[in-house]
Amino acid sequence: MRLVLLGPPGAGKGTQAQLLSENIGVPHISTGDLFRTHIAQNTPLGKAASRFLDAGELVPSTLTIDMVRERLTVPDTQNGFLLDGFPRSIAQAEALAHTLGDRGIKLNAVLSFVIDEDVVVERMLARGRADDSEMIIRNRLKVYAEETAPLLDYYADQIIAIDAAGEVDEVNRLTQMKLHNNVGTR
Incomplete structure (x- = not known):
């Protein structure tokens, strides 16, 4: 199973990704985790990403793409993966499609x-986080909506919408049911 998870900050997609990963037996790949791992291991990609993060800047899309591309070559992804936080732009979605296409697979x-x-x-x-004021949260949601709207169009024929407003277990049951009902028909 090869899935991309989209959703605004606070929607619980990271929690759902972990639960799905355990349930279907494929790795949960989070770009945040990839950054932390590469930086901790002092890899060339980690050093490059660290320079941007230390300066308070966003990591360029090309570095993020390279990290994800490299992670998708690890044998544990052979039977699938869950991508959380990637892609965030049409360019990243196209890079993912190209990477998967080179391997003869698709989402x-x-x-x-x-x-x-x-x-x-x-x-x-x-x-209760100090950096989570209502104004900051609403701005993050606005930025997410602006960045993600084109992805929703790009992936329109592959989207499975999940109502994320419920409790963790309820959302997980709904997600599992929708996956079971929809993916088998693709």
């Missing part, structure tokens, strides 16, 4: 975790 589906903005704000404020 099974794109899970879009849908949740009302006010529910996300409520969830994130409840975490």
Whole structure:
């Protein structure tokens, strides 16, 4: 099973990715985890990413693509993977399609975790993090919506929408059911 997970910050896609990963037996690949691993191991990609992060800048898309491309060559991805936080742009989606196409494979589906903005704000404020003011959260949601809208169009024929407003177990059951009902028909 090869899946991309999309959803705004606070939608719970990281939690759902972990649960799905355990359930279907494929690795959960998070770009944040990839950055941390490469930086901790002081790899050439990690050193390059660190220079940008240390300067408070975004890691360029080319570096992110290289990290994901490299991770997808690891044998544990042979039977599938869950991508969380990638792609974030059409260019990254096209790079992913090219990488998978070179291996003769394609995505099974794109899970879009849908949740009302006010529910996300409520969830994130409840975490009590100092850097999570309502204004900052709403700005992050606005940026996410602007960046992701083109991806929703790009992947329109592969999207499985998941209502992410419920409790973790409820969302997981819904996700598993929708995957079972939709992926087998593709």
